[in-house]
Amino acid sequence: MIKVDGVSKHFGKVKAVDAISFEVQEHENMILLGTSGCGKTTTLKMINRLIESSAGTIYINKKNILEQQPEVLRRGIGYVLQNNGLFPHYTVAENIAIVPQLLKWDKKKTENRTAELLEKLHLDKSYLHVYPKELSGGQQQRIGLARALVSDPPVLLMDEPFGALDNVTRSNIHKEFKALDELKRKTIIMVTHDVQEAFELGDRICLMDKGKIIQSGSPTELLFNPANKFVEDFLKDQRLQLEFKAVKLTDLWELLPHQHKKTETAALHADTDLWSTLENFRFGKAETIDIKKDGDAEKTASFEQLMAAFYQFKNKQGHE
Amino acid sequence: MNEHQQTLFEFMGQQADKLAVQTLQHIGLTFISLFIAVLIGLPLGIFITRKVKLSGPVLGIAGVLQTIPSIALLGFMIPVLGIGAKPAIVALLLYALLPIIRNTYTGITGVDGAVKEAAVAMGMNKWQVLFKVELPLAMPVILAGIRTATVINVGVATLASYIAAGGLGEFIFGGISLNNTNMILAGAIPAALLAIIFDFLLSLVQKLNFKKIKKTSYALPVLLVVLSSLYFIPSAYGGKLTAGFTPEFMGRQDGNLGLESKYGLKIHTIVISDAVMYKAAFEKQLDVISGYSTDGRLKAYDLVVLDDDKGIFPPYYAAPIIREESLKKYPDLEKTLNLLSGKINDSVMTDLNYRTDYLHQTPERVAKDFLVANKLYKPSREGSAGIIRIGSKIFGEQYILANMYSMLIKGNTNYDVATKTGLGGTKICFDALTNDQIDFYPEYTGTGLLAILQASPKTVAEVTKSKDSTYNYVQQEFEKRYQVKWLKPIGFNNAYALMMRRGQAKSLNIKTISNLKRYLNSK
Known part of the structure; x- marks a missing residue:
């Protein structure tokens, strides 16, 4: 879907981005992760030509982006900024209607689409005619997302979209983000410096440093097969939590004992990560939980059994 | 002392016609120059936000223009633009430029970078970004600049009377020369009121919310044009010869009043400062001027004194x-x-x-x-x-x-x-x-x-x-x-004297003030 091929960006003598290449598949959520100044935002902005690349080529749907008019290109790419970038002189409705207006949609269509999005983002209709400054940070960020999604662009670029939010609001939005059906149809590239966020939302992660990609892969690959010391150190602080989040019950399926005794709590789907599964033991009173896999296979496991399976899995990864 | 001390209101009532004309001229002058200054300053301000390297020089030059004393600036204009409305408008507009350019520049560069980036990223072209985002958001700052420029212009426009462009300065400077407090106040009070009223009105415009600004931004230029046109209403008269008299001369018994009552002289007259009057006569902008008989410029510009055959000018030893x-x-x-x-x-x-x-x-x-x-x-x-x-x-x-x-x-x-x-x-x-x-x-x-x-x-x-x-x-x-x-x-x-260019006086055969009157009446 998106192919970045040997792209560089020089600011004077400084190489902000140094000949990087990666590909993002359709409907994939790809995270550009790194500390500030690593070139991740510059990379993102080259994709919708907010910054023009110094060398290399970027393709979207096999089309070189330089062969399109930048305005036309951008109208087909949703963009969400850290500080939301809502127009302070436009109401919420007007803010959402900016791209439809540029695309010359008729009024009715815009209104219907706006209403649909508000519902999906759990925003009340009464917000339509207020100005952004009257909203909370979380609400503003949702409007920013609605604005980017309104014309249903296939590609979404997000520059630290949740960076300005407090922890509680952020984890709420994370949940909504993962649940939102609109986003499942999108190819998303998201920039963040937050390792947790990257592991929680990303299908794939590109870890960048000094303008280069250090390692690119799924969260488990990064965790259990780090390419070098830098990757290891980068993830070190929150390693255990990340591992629990990265490992899904599917990964442990084969390592769990074959037993099934129906408990009272609803069965968890095998796509669930270990972290959420363990939370069930903390908040629920159950001794064991049921796990359901596609094709009706079910297993029951206790906390100890899950942990044993996890350590087995970890050892296996390390030795591969 | 005087048998009867005239009050300010009596003076204003008596001079109501003149006062109205001068006030309209004043408003007109202020707004013509403001209008042109906006036409130049706004695009220029926008331009230097795009070419930031030029912002230093442009703001610098506009700043230097602002520091030139107004009288000096008016003086510079005369060789190029003559006297009257043109140089006055140009001088005023130069004064108005700096606040307008500077506030446009500051306003636009002050717009939140994230908002601009969002606008571009959503696919707006540079004109859409300018008109839908930058200008509306910078508008309160730009209006503050226009407000400053308006108040400056109302003040400086009083000096326009020095170069025969009319306005309330005629009363103010006439009054100072004639030691007539009422006359000074009749000019100064309306001028001050104009400044206060315009400042107040513009402050209201500034406070309007974003929605209304969209509408007033169309109404504002229209209003400017209407106010500007006021200046042209009073100037619909002309004559054979043009006289330029100082404000002082205009109000004196031994000046224009005497010329009218004793000689019955009626001539198309404009009010002008002594500093530029002789030169204007030399450059044929004026034909008859009210000079002083010992003035060095009489010799320099080859002017002749008309004989005061009815003796209206008293001795000035x-x-x-x-x-x-x-x-x-x-x-x-x-x-x-x-x-x-x-x-x-x-x-x-x-x-x-x-x-x-x-x-x-x-x-x-x-x-x-x-x-x-x-x-x-x-x-x-x-x-x-x-x-x-x-x-x-x-x-x-x-x-x-x-x-x-x-x-x-x-x-x-x-x-x-x-x-x-x-x-x-x-x-x-x-x-x-x-x-x-x-x-x-x-x-x-x-x-x-x-x-x-x-x-x-x-x-x-x-x-x-x-x-x-x-x-x-x-x-x-x-x-x-x-x-x-x-x-x-x-x-x-x-003493006071009427003077003409030697060549013109000779060819028209005018030697005395009575000759001048005869020539003017022989239409």
């Missing part, structure tokens, strides 16, 4: 006038000042003036050369027995006289001197004297009689029969009323 207290305090002073008495006649004074006004020699040098040639010069004694404060009005002749007196005092007495030259007009000079701000200054008998004593027409007719009777009358009256003494006359008579 110059003499120092001095506070009696100062005479007592500095006993050597009177003798010293009288050293100059009878030494300078009309032609000598014209020549001295010619050297300063046209050859651009310093008044100091001209004064010294004269004193040396007449063996009156003595080197300074560096005395410190007291400081004599000399005043002078704001024209060359007075500067020369002030310098001569300064050298005489330093050379012949043990006093030191402080000069307060360039006092704006008769009123300012005389008020400085009576309020003990200066000790003496050179004054003219005619001015004393008419502008300061404001003698009744009957008295004027009586005492202006000869130069001595005029002198004696003012001497008595000044002593009685103000405790100010007229010392001996210096010798020359710097």
Whole structure:
């Protein structure tokens, strides 16, 4: 879907981005992760030509982006900024209607689409005619997302979209983000410096440093097969939590004992990560939980059994 | 004093027509120049946000323009644009430019970068970004700039009367010259009110919310055009010859009023500053001007004085006038000042003036050369027995006289001197004297009689029969009323006179004011 091929960006003598290449598949959520100044935002902005690349080529749907008019290109790419970038002189409705207006949609269509999005983002209709400054940070960020999604662009670029939010609001939005059906149809590239966020939302992660990609892969690959010391150190602080989040019950399926005794709590789907599964033991009173896999296979496991399976899995990864 | 002291309201009522015309002219001048300044300043301000390297030079130049004294700026304009509306509008618009450019620039660069980035990222082109995002968000700051420019323009527009562009300055400067407080206030109060009202109205516009600004941004240019057009309403008249008279001359019995009543002279007249009048006559912008008979520019620009065959211009013999207290305090002073008495006649004074006004020699040098040639010069004694404060009005002749007196005092007495030259007009000079701000200054008998004593027409007719009777009358009256003494006359008579270019006067065969009237009536 998106192919970045040997792209560089020089600011004077400084190489902000140094000949990087990666590909993002359709409907994939790809995270550009790194500390500030690593070139991740510059990379993102080259994709919708907010910054023009110094060398290399970027393709979207096999089309070189330089062969399109930048305005036309951008109208087909949703963009969400850290500080939301809502127009302070436009109401919420007007803010959402900016791209439809540029695309010359008729009024009715815009209104219907706006209403649909508000519902999906759990925003009340009464917000339509207020100005952004009257909203909370979380609400503003949702409007920013609605604005980017309104014309249903296939590609979404997000520059630290949740960076300005407090922890509680952020984890709420994370949940909504993962649940939102609109986003499942999108190819998303998201920039963040937050390792947790990257592991929680990303299908794939590109870890960048000094303008280069250090390692690119799924969260488990990064965790259990780090390419070098830098990757290891980068993830070190929150390693255990990340591992629990990265490992899904599917990964442990084969390592769990074959037993099934129906408990009272609803069965968890095998796509669930270990972290959420363990939370069930903390908040629920159950001794064991049921796990359901596609094709009706079910297993029951206790906390100890899950942990044993996890350590087995970890050892296996390390030795591969 | 006067039989009846006119009140301000009586004056305004009497002059209502003139006041209305001047006010409309004033508003018109302010807004024409403001309109053009917005047309230039706004795009220029936007342009330098795009070419940031140019912002320094552009703002720098606009800033320098702002620091040029207004009178000087008006002076620069005359050789290029002549007199009247054009140079006044250009000067005003130059003053208005800086706040408009600067606030446009600051307003636009102050728009949140994230908002601009969002606009671009959503696919707006640069014009859409400008009109939908940058300008609406910068509008309160831009309006603040326009507001500043408007208030500056209302103020500076008073000076437009110096170059015959009309406006409330005609009353203000006429009033200062004529020592007529009512006239000054009749100009100054409306001018101040205009500034306050426009400032207030624009502050309302500024406070409107974003929605309404979208609508007013269309109404504003329309309003500007309407207000600008006011300026052209009064100027729908013309004539064969054009006269340029100073504000002072316009209001005086021994000036335009006398010309109208005694000669029945009716001529298309514009009001203009003495500083540019002679040059304008030379450059054929004007045909008849009200000059002074000893003015150096008479010689420089080859002008001739029309004979005052009905004798309306009273004698204007110059003499120092001095506070009696100062005479007592500095006993050597009177003798010293009288050293100059009878030494300078009309032609000598014209020549001295010619050297300063046209050859651009310093008044100091001209004064010294004269004193040396007449063996009156003595080197300074560096005395410190007291400081004599000399005043002078704001024209060359007075500067020369002030310098001569300064050298005489330093050379012949043990006093030191402080000069307060360039006092704006008769009123300012005389008020400085009576309020003990200066000790003496050179004054003219005619001015004393008419502008300061404001003698009744009957008295004027009586005492202006000869130069001595005029002198004696003012001497008595000044002593009685103000405790100010007229010392001996210096010798020359710097009376009002009508002047024309020599060539034109000759070809039209005009030698006297009566000739001029006959020519004007022969339509």
